[in-house]
């Protein structure tokens with residue numbers, strides 16, 4: 001079994017991007033959603049994109065973005081993957097893939113078994129399914145809230161490529177991996193010292209816990 005793939009999401013400074021690289025993260029996520037405390041503008045995207053190139057796989061996270069907005073993000077960040085974290089339909093995911101030629105991670109909000117079952121309609125169009133806690137109705141930001149969901153709901157997922165997210169941190173990630181056997185994890189709030197501010201020490205600790213799990217159980 002190969003090592004758990006780790007994505008650190010919501011990076012917004014050179015220091016914390018390099019902390020993720022040094023800690024051995026596989027993917028770095030950058031948020032393009034103005035209501036998020038982790039939102040970065042296109043100029044910052046260009047700087048961080050250049051810094052991350054060749055060091056880590058870059059993921060551009062957007063929420064129901066238009067083609068024009070996606071193109072601007074791609075031109076500046078030069079991501080390796082797109083993460084669609086809104087209400088994009090399977091048809092929209094397929095259209096984004098066809099238009100931009102990049103692999104797509106589709107976030108699925110989970111609160112019930114029906115939410116997990118509904119994810120099957122994305123299996124043929126998304127490259128990776130990302131299971132996250134379903135945002136509260138009317139939430140201004142549909143993710144990055146540090147909220148976990150019932151991991152038991154993932155018992156029967158059929159997708160081959162998927163990631164677990166939602167409320168993960170260094171304290172619970174080994175338990176989450178034991179419980180779900182997820183091939184990949186994604187974390188944002190759990191490696192922050194305050195909302196929107198990443199912490200290099202917490203990033204390193206998170207990676208250490210995952211690699212201990214890999215060494216013991218994978």
Ligand SMILES: O=C(O)c1ccccc1N[C@@H]1O[C@H](COP(=O)(O)O)[C@@H](O)[C@H]1O
Nearest residue numbers: 009036143144145146165166167188189
């Ligand atoms: O991080 C954000 O601000 C964000 C904004 C809009 C959509 C998704 C966002 N983050 C993603 O949410 C999950 C869970 O994050 P957390 O660890 O529970 O804080 C993760 O996939 C982030 O990529």
